[in-house]
Amino acid sequence: MNKIRKLLQFIIPAAVIAFVYWEGRGEFRRIDWGGTFHILRHMKSTTLLLMIGLSLLSVASISLYDFILRRHFRFPINAGDTFRFAWIANSTNSVIGFAGIAGAALRTYLYRNRDIPLPTITASIAYLSTITITGLSLLAWSGIFGVIPMDSILNAHPWTLYAVWAIALYLPGYLVLQGSPFYTKWLNRNQTRMNGATIAASVAASLLEWLCAAITFWFIGTCFLPDLSLAAALGIFTVSAITGLISMAPGGIGGFDLTAMIGLQLLGYPPDRTAAVLVLYRLLYYLVPWMIGLIMAIFEFLAVRRSATERNVGPLDQVLNGWQRIWYLPNQIEVIGEVGAWSLGKLVFASGAVLLFSAATPGLLSRLRFADELLSAPLMRLSHLMSVIIALMLIVLSWGISHRLRRAYKWTLSLLCAGALFTFAKAFDYEEAIFLLIVALLLWMSKNRFYRVSAPFNRNNAAIWGLITLILAYAYSLVASRTHPAFFKHLPPNARISWLINPTQQLVAILTGLVIAWLLISLGLILRSNRLSNNGATDAERQQLRMFLEQEHGNFLTHMLFSGDKSFFWACEGQVLIPYAVIRNKFVVLGDPIGKLEKLGEAIGECQRYADLYDLLVVFYQVTPQYLPIYHDNGYRFFKLGEEALVPLASYTLNGKRNAGMRNAKNRFDREGYEFKVSAQPHDDRLMETLRHISRMWLKGKKEKGFSLGWFDEDYLQTSPIAHLVDPEGKVIAFASLAPGYDNGATLSIDLMRHLPDTPNGTMDFLFTSLLEWAQAQGYSTFNLGMAPLSNVGQAQAAIREEKLANMVFRHGGYWYGFEGLRKFKEKFTPAWEPRYLAYPRQVSLPVLLMELIRLIARRPRQGDPNHK
Numbered sequence: 001m002n003k004i005r006k007l008l009q010f011i012i013p014a015a016v017i018a019f020v021y022w023e024g025r026g027e028f029r030r031i032d033w034g035g036t037f038h039i040l041r042h043m044k045s046t047t048l049l050l051m052i053g054l055s056l057l058s059v060a061s062i063s064l065y066d067f068i069l070r071r072h073f074r075f076p077i078n079a080g081d082t083f084r085f086a087w088i089a090n091s092t093n094s095v096i097g098f099a100g101i102a103g104a105a106l107r108t109y110l111y112r113n114r115d116i117p118l119p120t121i122t123a124s125i126a127y128l129s130t131i132t133i134t135g136l137s138l139l140a141w142s143g144i145f146g147v148i149p150m151d152s153i154l155n156a157h158p159w160t161l162y163a164v165w166a167i168a169l170y171l172p173g174y175l176v177l178q179g180s181p182f183y184t185k186w187l188n189r190n191q192t193r194m195n196g197a198t199i200a201a202s203v204a205a206s207l208l209e210w211l212c213a214a215i216t217f218w219f220i221g222t223c224f225l226p227d228l229s230l231a232a233a234l235g236i237f238t239v240s241a242i243t244g245l246i247s248m249a250p251g252g253i254g255g256f257d258l259t260a261m262i263g264l265q266l267l268g269y270p271p272d273r274t275a276a277v278l279v280l281y282r283l284l285y286y287l288v289p290w291m292i293g294l295i296m297a298i299f300e301f302l303a304v305r306r307s308a309t310e311r312n313v314g315p316l317d318q319v320l321n322g323w324q325r326i327w328y329l330p331n332q333i334e335v336i337g338e339v340g341a342w343s344l345g346k347l348v349f350a351s352g353a354v355l356l357f358s359a360a361t362p363g364l365l366s367r368l369r370f371a372d373e374l375l376s377a378p379l380m381r382l383s384h385l386m387s388v389i390i391a392l393m394l395i396v397l398s399w400g401i402s403h404r405l406r407r408a409y410k411w412t413l414s415l416l417c418a419g420a421l422f423t424f425a426k427a428f429d430y431e432e433a434i435f436l437l438i439v440a441l442l443l444w445m446s447k448n449r450f451y452r453v454s455a456p457f458n459r460n461n462a463a464i465w466g467l468i469t470l471i472l473a474y475a476y477s478l479v480a481s482r483t484h485p486a487f488f489k490h491l492p493p494n495a496r497i498s499w500l501i502n503p504t505q506q507l508v509a510i511l512t513g514l515v516i517a518w519l520l521i522s523l524g525l526i527l528r529s530n531r532l533s534n535n536g537a538t539d540a541e542r543q544q545l546r547m548f549l550e551q552e553h554g555n556f557l558t559h560m561l562f563s564g565d566k567s568f569f570w571a572c573e574g575q576v577l578i579p580y581a582v583i584r585n586k587f588v589v590l591g592d593p594i595g596k597l598e599k600l601g602e603a604i605g606e607c608q609r610y611a612d613l614y615d616l617l618v619v620f621y622q623v624t625p626q627y628l629p630i631y632h633d634n635g636y637r638f639f640k641l642g643e644e645a646l647v648p649l650a651s652y653t654l655n656g657k658r659n660a661g662m663r664n665a666k667n668r669f670d671r672e673g674y675e676f677k678v679s680a681q682p683h684d685d686r687l688m689e690t691l692r693h694i695s696r697m698w699l700k701g702k703k704e705k706g707f708s709l710g711w712f713d714e715d716y717l718q719t720s721p722i723a724h725l726v727d728p729e730g731k732v733i734a735f736a737s738l739a740p741g742y743d744n745g746a747t748l749s750i751d752l753m754r755h756l757p758d759t760p761n762g763t764m765d766f767l768f769t770s771l772l773e774w775a776q777a778q779g780y781s782t783f784n785l786g787m788a789p790l791s792n793v794g795q796a797q798a799a800i801r802e803e804k805l806a807n808m809v810f811r812h813g814g815y816w817y818g819f820e821g822l823r824k825f826k827e828k829f830t831p832a833w834e835p836r837y838l839a840y841p842r843q844v845s846l847p848v849l850l851m852e853l854i855r856l857i858a859r860r861p862r863q864g865d866p867n868h869k
Contacts, residue, residue, distance in 0.1 A: 047223055054219055055284035056292075058212035062090045064205035065132070069124045072198050077114050084296055085110045091293035094286050104129070110300070127202075130174060135206030136245065137171035139214075139238040140164050150235040153263040160239055160259070167242045171203070210241065213285065217260075220281050224273045225264065236263035257282070291350060294343040298442060344446060345402030347439045348412055352394030355419050356472060358432045359387040359509070360479040383425035388476070388509040390419040392469055392517035399465060400455070401443070403615050409443065409450035416440035454532065455615035456585045462521050469517045473510050480506045532614040534582040536565045544568075548577060548594075554742030556644070556749050556784050557591035557622065557708070563716045565706050566590055569610060571603035578607050580618075581707055583856040586849065587611040587618045590708060592627050600627065604634045619849060620839040622708060622787070628837065636839040639846060640793045640803060645785035645831035649776040652783075652829070654769065662828060665762040666769050673728035676770035678738075680721050688714055690732050691722070691754075698754040707857045710737065710752035720751070723774070725767050733759050734767055741784075748775050749784035768829065787836055788823040802846050 063086035093103030104125045111121045143150040218233035244256030264274040400408025420433040566579040576595030654663040695712040704711035724735040734755035741747030794803030
């Protein structure tokens with residue numbers, strides 16, 4: 001269902017944008033993009049400042065929603081926090097928020113940090129999602145009644161009339177819905193009902209938001225399109241906003257722009273100037289506020305950590321001089337958390353994009369002349385080349401900044417400073433240089449948060465970033481090829497152009513930058529230095545494990561650690577062992593940690609910090625109920641994997657009516673001359689070769705599985721006893737390896753179990769009953785028959801959605817795996833059933849994690865390198 005929803009979120013906007021483009025493809029093709037960029041580069045500074053100021057005021061007006069929610073739901077936050085949260089959420093949602101998802105997620109995160117209950121947050125976001133369209137609905141009614149002119153664009157494209165009517169009818173529909181039980185239960189989440197004053201204020205806030213955006217659009221338009229009236233701009237803006245809204249794309253991108261372009265051209269304005277209006281509107285109303293929002297987000301996560309930092313201020317601060325205090329400032333303020341790092345990553349990406357497109361467009365003529373007098377033409381061309389190279393490197397390195405990599409921080413800080421220098425040298429573009437230096441300052445202030453030594457970087461990541469750089473390189477070439485010819489048209493006849501970058505130099509610059517960026521990506525993929533080893537335990541580590549188990553008790557899964565495919569993390573100075581394997585960005589621990597009970601909580605925290613150095617999330621697979629409180633205290637959630645069958649040997653017997661079938665099967669095999677044997681290690685070569693043949697026949701060409709399942713490996717099988725069944729001719733037809741529990745002989749588990757395909761019915765019944773009797777005679781108290789996956793999962797009405805789905809798989813998935821049959825088979829031996837759980841952090845997607853675990857278990861087993869240290 002989630003995949004279908006995500007697919008629709010992509011298909012619907014793409015379809016709407018494609019349809020709008022098809023309708024307006026003629027107008028779009030007539031745009032002279034070179035002329036457009038020339039117009040933008042030669043705006044007056046005072047005009048640009050007025051546009052920026054009006055755009056920021058318009059975006060600020062959107063915060064009225066949050067002030068209304070704060071009053072109605074009685075949020076315990078001050079006005080400054082309310083405004084800041086609103087700006088961060090709204091500006092981000094406008095740029096990257098499909099159907100409001102990004103804004104809702106950010107509001108939830110920010111409000112949760114202020115200890116506001118989640119049901120209240122959910123109700124407020126649900127209300128907000130329904131109210132924001134009401135103002136646009138009022139504007140649509142204004143157009144329908146002729147208050148603002150829409151006729152020209154509606155007549156040119158009649159399909160837009162249906163969209164306008166649909167949005168116009170939203171407001172009356174919303175007002176009717178307000179009084180319904182559906183709204184109270186599902187949208188308002190049984191919170192306090194909205195009163196008339198709150199609804200009226202919300203509709204007024206929505207109208208103000210759309211009017212401010214429309215006025216900003218009009219004001220930008222008047223700077224390029226003479227005699228553009230406010231009424232005409234309101235009509236075009238309203239239809240364009242409705243088109244963008246139904247596309248569900250972030251900020252209505254595509255649908256809004258093409259509709260507005262068509263509307264303005266219908267008024268007789270040239271395509272290059274209408275394009276300039278839309279480009280500037282996108283930059284000033286969307287991207288600039290988003291950049292400000294990213295900076296706000298960084299300092300918001302500074303505030304969360306500041307109190308802890310203040311407690312750590314010590315006597316050292318009293319002896320530091322002024323310069324030393326400035327230098328150690330990042331040590332005194334822990335600026336960012338996960339979202340802050342994400343914000344900085346996007347700022348670094350934006351820095352690369354700004355630097356790249358600054359290099360693609362010619363500088364201002366007056367600055368170029370001044371630079372030509374001070375600097376040589378070769379130096380200016382070199383600065384241009386270095387700007388392109390640094391831009392693409394910054395774009396690639398933004399991934400490392402988002403993942404808080406120490407090496408990415410050092411490279412990025414140097415490149416930002418160098419980029420500021422080169423962009424200033426190529427054409428005195430001080431605006432871009434200042435922006436890069438501000439990002440560099442924010443990065444430097446956050447340097448203590450870049451502590452990771454590595455992060456998972458696979459072929460998919462390399463392909464994505466390679467494609468991103470290729471698209472940006474193409475965009476650079478497109479912009480450069482269109483803007484420079486337009487620039488030539490406006491040069492004086494006697495102008496010197498020795499400093500102008502010709503098309504060949506542009507091509508050399510972008511190809512060089514692309515090669516270096518791809519080299520950086522390739523090195524990240526091929527070398528991946530300092531990444532966490534996933535080679536399994538070495539012989540020395542397994543010997544250390546044997547010595548450790550002489551002092552500490554193991555568990556049902558401990559013996560599998562000798563298979564060699566699990567790596568070992570020793571916590572609490574070697575007092576606790578945590579076996580793990582890595583799959584994608586997951587640090588998957590097999591079973592519970594082994595060691596002193598009082599140290600387990602500390603060991604889990606130490607393991608989490610260790611995995612975080614490599615940007616990995618720690619999950620625990622097949623944990624027991626005994627340790628759930630410890631996992632809970634460390635921030636874990638739980639998913640029930642199934643139940644393990646534990647036979648209490650003290651009460652085990654074949655007597656009684658219930659066990660008649662098992663008893664008869666055993667007696668039949670005894671009469672026919674079948675023999676049950678248990679051989680102790682070391683096993684002779686002849687037996688191992690026989691078992692290898694049985695294993696090969698049982699697999700039937702399929703691959704071995706690993707991690708939580710045993711597989712046929714001679715070295716591993718030599719570490720424990722093996723039970724085998726011999727037919728009357730002396731031929732071994734089935735075997736099962738046994739796994740001790742390393743708990744002073746109390747428990748024994750079945751590990752690898754295989755048989756020939758032509759064995760008689762009841763073979764496994766006979767093998768199991770013989771095993772249980774043998775273990776009983778040897779003095780074991782519990783025999784572990786293994787887990788019945790998905791058994792007793794999701795049966796309760798209040799179970800989580802994923803466990804209910806697992807229950808359906810258990811009941812109806814017999815075609816792929818005999819879930820119910822396995823449970824029934826093990827029920828024959830009257831075991832006690834003990835649940836097993838998956839413990840995972842809350843930021844992990846459970847469906848994705850389950851798929852990764854399936855891949856991990858299905859991965860071809862490999863043993864540790866004996867020479868690996």
